[in-house]
Amino acid sequence: MIANRYIGSPVERFEDRRFLRGKGTYVGDLSRPGLLYAAILRSPRAHGRIRSIDATAALALRGAHTIITAAQIGSQVPRIPIRLQPLPVLVPYHQPVIAERKVRYVGEPIAVVLADSAAIAEDALDLIRVDIEQLPPVPDRHAAAKAEALLFEETGTNLAIRYIAAKGDPGRVWARADYVRRERFAVQRHTAVMLEPRGVLAEWDAAHGRLTVSGASKVAFFNRRILAEQMGLAEDAIDMVENDVGGGFGVRGEFYPEDFLIPFAARFTGRPVKWIEDRREHLIAANHAREAECELKIACRYDGTIVALQGDVYVDVGAYNRTNGMVGARNIAQFLSGPYRIPDIRIEASLLLTNKTPVGTYRGPGRFEADFFRERLFDIVARDLGIDPVEFRRRNLLTAAEMPYSIATITPYEHKDAFDSGDYRLTLDRCLQEIDWAEKSKLQGKLVDGRYQGLGIGCFIEGSAAGPRENARIELESDGTVSIFVGSSAVGQGLETAFAQIAADALEIPIDRIRGVFHGSTAFVREGFGSFHSRAVVMGGSAILLAAESFKQAVRTAAARQLGCEPGAVRLVEGRLAATPDGKSVSFAELAGGGISAEESFANSRHAYSYGAHAAHVAVDPRTGGVEVVDYVAVEDVGRIINPMLLKGQMVGAVVQGLGGALLEHLVYDDEGQLMTGSLADYLLPTASDFPSIRAVVTETHPSPINPLGAKGAGEGGVVPVGGVIANAVASALAPLNVQPHELPLSPSRIWHLIETAHEMQQQLRE
């Protein structure tokens, strides 16, 4: 392991120098001579057959240039393949880049208008006449299961796939278990709403047959492969350019229909084309997430030891299986057991197609849902058994002696996985200490100033470091500084800063000798794998470590040639000089003429698991159903802390997103498949003033053994336990009223109705 000089320090973000001066460059900032603006006509109906599209009036509008529908795209409308864990059985459900004969959700692209301005493009949209024969909609998973209406008649079912997560054999347990409990839980559909919506700018160079696409993010290399195939181009004829982004959260940067339509439009018209998603569009076009229900059965011994967990999970995946649309459901199944020791597990997850916006991954995919189910279930079970909920968890949390610990295997895909390292009780204890559980728990269920006080706790794991590999290159510049090139992409997490810290330590140079960290775009490295599964720092950082070793070797070799000594005798001084023991030296700038560069790849087939615990103190107003988060503590062990300031910032932001999911955010559909919460006046996003008291604590007691940094992912964990923790805190507050939340979001009306129902039941019991 390398020596720490910058790693572990709260180095200020390099990115902020441009952001705070208004010098950030987002895709919306870009313009080109002759630019056309695109607007997309989206289906107003959830399910129907397109009878006709009449664009005559739209094309007659001054400033409207071209209109593209499926007819212009050709006899074969391309479909968008699955990026993560593709399976042949899912092929029928891949989304076409534009609707052909059928529309399957409100928001599905039907036509693209190209015009001289965005406003004219929208004027033209209003003039396109689309005749859609309405088909019976499939608005929810129950209708999907009934299969009276089918989204894809040719497959005869609305069930896309069923995953099974299995370990041991729970079947043998139930009959002789001390205690068994069944519960049903549900999480609502919601998603990431980034400050900056998505955007694409495409330029076609007809003379050279080259395509440049700005606005790439997350997985630029994978998206280039899809686009090249769809457009019949060689991969290296396409440059994907990453720009600054206002947030990713898993939703930005997947391959969406627009990622084909805009480049296609540029080639079709021979002019640069730009499309910027607007807010209303984002809420119907970008991936949705999290809508899941479960029926669970748990068996325990009387002492609280968990024996088995079994159940069914139903996930509403919307109208198509998008690039990563299966991940949430499979994660629910595989990670329902969380950081706990559960010997026998069988979870079946059914992915049901409905006439709603397709789903994809949103920060902590599946884990947020699974944690709500499990942590809520545990509090109910602990109460039944008369065991303190903290003790119940401590009894079942995994310890260092049990690592590596095998978790349930996912079928199909036969994916086996194991936790790498850690003592999961440590973060629980730290969390209890930070929130002062011993003292505050005395408040549970008490009325203070008319509000019930409650404390909730939950534990979690965060998966990270997806393979197969990541690449980094280090180059010596002519002035003797170094530049870092890496295949990871930035989604606002402070990647340039973290990578500069890692590179400076590995190269043993002052951080200001690093000229820049260049990431994300396809021109920088041969092949890159991007940022998802909390992998950027772990994988990209490890690749930088390897490249740094090769780079230092290359510098020593070049210096030795000039200085007439053995490479092993060359000492590198402060990133400026290469020197021999007898005092001869050559500067990095002098060496740069020889063109020194090193590129390395870090490969990894295992996952690194961060873990932690969160606790919350809430006050619930029984008359309005309102919840105030009085205090919130998040503790996570990430193996190795690169930059505690970046890390805590990510954690607090993730907690706020989690609180949005727990209390506010809900994509509500009606029975016709119309989205009822299509603006930020109805889709409630948390703001800074809503949740002012959040504290993040980070530890690094158990480095990951699977990468040279010892690091584990840190971007997603903060969101994972929030739903369960808040629901447990609300249950604790309302314990005197016998309220047990089973569904999110915990809106005032839901809490008030729960109180009313519990009250009525008690009155009936008395009578």
Place this chain on the structure above:
Amino acid sequence: MKAPAVDYLRPRTLTEAVDLLAHASVEARVIAGGQSLVAMMNLRVASPGLLIDIARLPELHAVASYSDAVTLGACVTHAAIEDRRVADPSRGLMPRVASTLAYRAIRTRGTIGGSLALSDPAAEWPAVLAALDAEVVLYGSSGRRSLKCTEFTTGIFQTKLAQNEILESARVPKLSPDARYGYVKLCRKSGEFASALAVVVTDPRRGYSRVVSGAANGSPLVLADTSRLVAEGPRDPDALRGTISGDLDRASDRHFDDFQRNLHTVAAMRAVQQVLV
């Protein structure tokens, strides 16, 4: 979310503005702060052919204090009220209300006249000015007229403002030093429109007492029996709750569901409790 093309005119006087409004050959809308109208245009739920910008008309920024009332020009912003940069007839109620209205960025441009003229059912000013027994002054081709706020708003986004009229000012009676008020806004997050709103004003010296529910699925709802009860200084919470319930029951046209009814009751209870010492 780009607004459709629209003509834009900025008259120099209120009379000129009313003339333009009266003689427009296309759908003309008056714009002041634009905090609702521009959003509606961007969402293309409003697409006027002509915008008449009144934001800079000096007569609409006038604030005058009389012995018994203050008139606030229609283009006084929420922020000006919040910051007490204009005379306050309400002894602190209006600044307090203004500070709960949307976000500061909206408050710096949004105007009291715009809020009243639009009469969003969940907005603060229509309910608060109704509780203060304020009047609006409307200026049109045929001159000026005044209407009580309680009569001005007739329903959801519906008022008695004629097509050729501009809301010129609000005339708000001054509260006496003995007056007390209560204000409760229930909403799910900061800056949001209210789920329920209650305003109580009681001014024994003027023999005045009124309780108003806002965000009440229509125009601001005066709770008549509760208003009378407040004048007596109710001590019994159950009686108070019963009276509020009775007032809400009579408003059957509002079609409250159980939860909304509960929220309005709670908001009114709490607002009344703020005036009782």
